[in-house]
Every structure is written in C-alpha cells, then in structure tokens.
Amino acid sequence: MPIPVINVAQMREWEKASWEAGKTESEVIMRVGQLVARRASQMVRPGQLVLVLAGKGNNGNDARRAREHLADWPVYLQDVSNPQEGISELHQILDQRPALIIDGLFGIGINRPLDEHWAALIQRINDLQTKVLSIDVPSGLNADTGEPMGTAIRASVTMTLGAPKQGLLLPSAWPYVGRLEVVPDIGLAKCPFTGETNWTLPEDFNNFPPERPATAHKGNFGRIAIIAGSLGYHGAAVLAARGAQRAQPGLITLYTNEEVYHSIAPQLQAVMVSIWNSKLSLPGDFNAVLIGPGLAAGDIPDDMKMMTRHVWRDAAVPVVVDASALDWLPLAPFPKNAIRVITPHPGEASRILRCSAKQVEANRPNALREVSKRLGNCWVVLKGNQTLIGRSSGEIYVNPSGNPYLAQGGSGDALSGYLAGLLAQPTLQVDPLKTLRYAVWQHGATADKLTATRNNWIVEDLLKELGSVVPELQDLPPSKPS
Numbered sequence: 300m301p302i303p304v305i306n307v308a309q310m311r312e313w314e315k316a317s318w319e320a321g322k323t324e325s326e327v328i329m330r331v332g333q334l335v336a337r338r339a340s341q342m343v344r345p346g347q348l349v350l351v352l353a354g355k356g357n358n359g360n361d362a363r364r365a366r367e368h369l370a371d372w373p374v375y376l377q378d379v380s381n382p383q384e385g386i387s388e389l390h391q392i393l394d395q396r397p398a399l400i401i402d403g404l405f406g407i408g409i410n411r412p413l414d415e416h417w418a419a420l421i422q423r424i425n426d427l428q429t430k431v432l433s434i435d436v437p438s439g440l441n442a443d444t445g446e447p448m449g450t451a452i453r454a455s456v457t458m459t460l461g462a463p464k465q466g467l468l469l470p471s472a473w474p475y476v477g478r479l480e481v482v483p484d485i486g487l488a489k490c491p492f493t494g495e496t497n498w499t500l501p502e503d504f505n506n507f508p509p510e511r512p513a514t515a516h517k518g519n520f521g522r523i524a525i526i527a528g529s530l531g532y533h534g535a536a537v538l539a540a541r542g543a544q545r546a547q548p549g550l551i552t553l554y555t556n557e558e559v560y561h562s563i564a565p566q567l568q569a570v571m572v573s574i575w576n577s578k579l580s581l582p583g584d585f586n587a588v589l590i591g592p593g594l595a596a597g598d599i600p601d602d603m604k605m606m607t608r609h610v611w612r613d614a615a616v617p618v619v620v621d622a623s624a625l626d627w628l629p630l631a632p633f634p635k636n637a638i639r640v641i642t643p644h645p646g647e648a649s650r651i652l653r654c655s656a657k658q659v660e661a662n663r664p665n666a667l668r669e670v671s672k673r674l675g676n677c678w679v680v681l682k683g684n685q686t687l688i689g690r691s692s693g694e695i696y697v698n699p700s701g702n703p704y705l706a707q708g709g710s711g712d713a714l715s716g717y718l719a720g721l722l723a724q725p726t727l728q729v730d731p732l733k734t735l736r737y738a739v740w741q742h743g744a745t746a747d748k749l750t751a752t753r754n755n756w757i758v759e760d761l762l763k764e765l766g767s768v769v770p771e772l773q774d775l776p777p778s779k780p781s
C-alpha cells in the first residue's frame with residue numbers, strides 16, 4: 300500500500316474524514332504516544348534522563364501521552380505553552396543534559412513565525428547537541444515549505460505521523476528533520492489521497508524476492524555481464540562484482556581493462572573475469588549488462604564507449620549504467636519495454652542536465668523526471684539522502700533507509716552491482732520498479748543495520764551483509780546504541 304507524500308491541508312482533511320468515520324482523536328493520540336515512547340526507548344539506555352517538551356496543541360498531547368509509556372526512565376515532562384513561563388526550571392533540566400529530548404512543541408499547527416522567546420529556547424536546545432526525537436515535525440519547521448518559521452528544532456529523528464509531509468522531503472528541511480521515519484498506522488481512517496510521490500515501507504517487500512523453487516538451477520537466475528574497472532579504479536569493479544554476487548544471479552562475468560585485470564582477477568572467485576576487447580559482442584547470452592563502476596581513467600577506449608551506446612540503444616535485456624559511463628549515453632530511444640536504469644548521484648545528474656548539483660537538489664523529483672526524459676524514459680535512481688526512484692512520469696518512490704555513513708567511496712558501486720544482479724534474474728524483471736526499490740531499500744537497510752552495531756564499518760562490511768535485512772522484521776529501524 301503506497302504511502303503518498305501529502306501537504307498539511309490534506310493531513311487536516313484526512314484527520315477530519317477520520318473523525319467523521321467514527322475514529323476518535325483521543326484514541327489516535329494514545330496510539331501516537333505509545334509509538335513515540337517505543338521509538339524513544341530505542342534511543343536511550345535504561346536510567347538515562349529523558350526530557351519531554353509538550354506544547355499547547357495536539358503535538359503536545361502526543362508528547363504527554365508518550366511520557367506515560369516511559370515508566371522505566373527518569374523523565375521530566377515540561378509543558379511549554381509560553382516560553383517565558385517556567386523557563387528557569389526548564390533551563391535547569393537542560394543543564395543536566397538529558398540523553399534524549401522528545402519534541403512535542405509544535406507540529407503541523409504552527410501558523411506564524413516564532414517570536415524571539417521561542418527562538419531563544421529552540422536555540423538553547425539545538426546548542427545542547429543532544430539526541431532529539433521530534434513528533435510529526437521538528438518544532439518550528441513549516442511542513443509544507445520545508446523552511447523554519449524563524450527557527451526550528453534540529454532533530455536526530457523525526458517520526459512523522461500518517462504520511463510524510465511534503466516539506467520534510469525538501470533538502471532545506473533535512474538539517475532539521477534528521478532521519479525521517481513515517482508511522483503509517485496511527486489509527487486514522489484509510490488515507491483518502493493518492494499521489495505521484497510515495498514513501499517506501501519495509502512491508503512493501505514482504506516475501507520479496509520470491510522463494511526459489513526446489514527444482515531451480517543456476518540457468519533460472521540469469522547471467523550478468525559487468526563492464527568495470529580501469530587503472531586507478533580497479534576496486535570499484537571488485538565492489539560492483541561483489542554487490543552483484545549478493546543478489547545471487549546465476550552467473551557473473553566481469554569484463555575489465557587489461558591494465559587492471561591482474562589486480563582484479565585474484566580477488567574474485569565465483570565471478571568470471573575477462574579482459575575486455577572491442578570484439579566482444581554484448582549483450583550476447585547475458586540477461587543483463589552493468590556498465591560504469593571504475594571506468595574513470597582518462598584512456599578508456601572509444602570502442603568501450605561505443606559499445607555502451609550500442610547496448611543502451613539496442614539490447615533487449617536490462618542495461619544498468621552508473622558513474623563515468625553516464626557521460627557516454629546517447630540521447631536516443633531504446634527498444635520499447637526494454638529496461639534501462641541509471642544510478643546517478645546529484646553531481647552526475649547535474650552533468651546530464653547541464654546544470655549545477657545545487658539546482659538538482661533544489662527540486663529532486665523534477666531533476667529525476669528531466670534526466671529520465673532526456674534519456675528515453677529510463678528508470679532513474681537519484682541517490683543521496685532519501686534516494687528517489689522513478690521515471691519521466693508515473694510514481695516516484697522515496698527510499699527511507701540508509702544513513703550518512705553510506706557516504707563512503709565505493710558504496711555506490713556496491714549498489715549498482717547489487718541492483719543489476721537482481722535485474723538479471725528473469726523473475727525480477729517483471730516489475731522493475733519494485734526490484735529497484737527493493738535494491739535501494741536493502742542497501743540502505745543493511746547500512747542501518749551495520750550502523751546500529753558498530754561505528755567503523757566500511758564498504759567491504761556492507762558487501763558482506765548486503766541483502767540480509769528481513770523486511771518482515773523491520774517494524775522499527777535499527778538504532779545506534781546510545
């Protein structure tokens with residue numbers, strides 16, 4: 300069930316429709332309180348001090364309810380309807396540096412810029428640099444525009460209720476929102492809206508990929524060709540090949556440039572490694588082709604670039620293009636119904652669009668659509684925080700998993716290999732959008748799992764674990780130990 304990205308007016312309508320359908324506000328607030336408390340308890344160790352800040356609206360009521368479910372922690376509940384009243388008491392609590400602040404000051408009901416007293420209080424909280432769990436919206440942030448109304452809380456985690464509000468997805472909001480989590484079921488009626496932009500939930504992947512039949516053999520799971528690696532960049536080829544291995548296709552062949560063959564081949568066992576030559580005819584018998592990781596050397600043969608254009612234009616099988624090879628793509632159509640995927644980060648997308656990365660980031664869904672349009676309506680995975688997946692029209696999905704520790708050279712190579720390794724499998728070609736969403740989600744969820752257990756993981760660790768997160772067990776995301 301897709302969760303649409305909505306605006307504040309739609310949230311209000313949904314709320315109204317729910318009360319008309321017989322749901323009650325108090326039941327919803329009770330449920331939100333429980334869910335907030337459950338998430339909060341993941342963020343602190345037993346015995347650590349928790350400060351609950353409750354404003355005068357329903358955001359504050361959510362916070363007050365959460366407090367009731369935190370019996371095992373020392374908790375201060377501070378009602379703040381006027382930041383000039385009881386402020387010295389609040390400052391004393393802040394002086395004790397609570398391990399977690401639950402922010403229930405303002406939600407979607409903020410209706411004017413915060414005055415200087417609110418600004419001072421929020422500044423004090425932000426200066427503490429302690430963990431903050433914001434309920435629904437980081438207090439002070441306009442959930443439609445993604446801009447602070449004067450000032451806003453900088454949350455570690457924002458638990459938004461029902462559906463993501465559009466402003467929380469804008470890069471201007473990211474420093475305030477922190478990690479965005481969506482709690483879809485807070486007891487409201489069915490969401491009356493559908494939208495072009497949707498949020499991915501782990502449960503979207505229950506029983507996906509489907510189990511393999513007992514009679515299966517490797518011929519059933521596709522053969523993938525990976526064209527990757529050049530002098531100075533041989534590791535990217537190894538990482539992409541290992542990423543593809545974690546997708547478990549039938550056979551993987553890596554074609555690489557001669558200069559790096561001997562650095563790459565000994566690192567890979569189950570993967571076949573060959574030297575690329577211009578006589579190689581692709582796609583041949585392959586069920587998918589990945590081109591790009593580590594092809595950044597200055598002397599990539601022109602034949603390889605021509606082969607990329609030819610495979611993109613003509614092959615019937617899925618073609619995934621990443622990194623440097625994105626610059627070689629033709630602005631030409633490809634066969635109808637053929638699967639074409641590109642996986643740019645904002646810098647790469649900006650090169651395709653001949654604009655700046657800043658312009659891409661200013662309107663990521665629009666940049667995704669434009670890139671896809673330019674490249675014949677291919678699928679685009681626009682990477683970064685809240686990776687987007689979609690095409691020139693139709694649904695765009697926002698990926699919820701992953702964290703800034705993925706910002707390590709090579710994690711993108713692991714992703715493109717993994718994603719292409721999945722797409723090589725005939726059963727996973729039927730619904731390419733789902734397969735792409737799954738790959739991106741799994742890559743991010745694996746990073747989250749690693750981050751929850753250790754501080755120093757590297758891309759090689761990611762590759763060991765890639766694909767191991769079970770969607771059915773992802774009720775709450777794993778959390779870094781406090």
Ligand SMILES: NC(=O)C1=CN([C@@H]2O[C@H](COP(=O)(O)OP(=O)(O)OC[C@H]3O[C@@H](n4cnc5c(N)ncnc54)[C@H](OP(=O)(O)O)[C@@H]3O)[C@@H](O)[C@H]2O)[C@@H](O)CC1
Pocket residue numbers: 310311313314324327328331354355356357358359360361404405406407408409410411412413414417434435436460461487
């Ligand atoms: N949507 C749903 O289905 C559900 C939503 N729920 C929750 O309710 C939240 C929305 O609650 P809400 O409508 O009571 O508004 P909220 O954000 O708590 O604050 C508004 C208060 O702030 C005040 N105020 C505003 N601006 C101000 C300013 N600049 N400076 C000072 N004051 C200002 C304004 O007072 P005013 O002075 O304007 O009279 C008002 O009293 C939502 O985010 C979610 O957490 C769930 O519990 C149930 C299901």
Ligand SMILES: Nc1ncnc2c1ncn2[C@@H]1O[C@H](COP(=O)(O)OP(=O)(O)O)[C@@H](O)[C@H]1O
Pocket residue numbers: 622644682683684685686700701702703704705706707708709710711712713714742
């Ligand atoms: N702040 C972040 N939050 C979540 N994911 C991130 C963040 N920064 C980077 N990533 C992810 O890390 C990967 C980096 O890929 P890329 O930029 O291509 O790196 P490389 O080319 O070095 O492998 C992408 O999957 C991207 O979505």
Ligand SMILES: [K+]
Pocket residue numbers: 358402403404405406433434435436437438
């Ligand atoms: K809040």
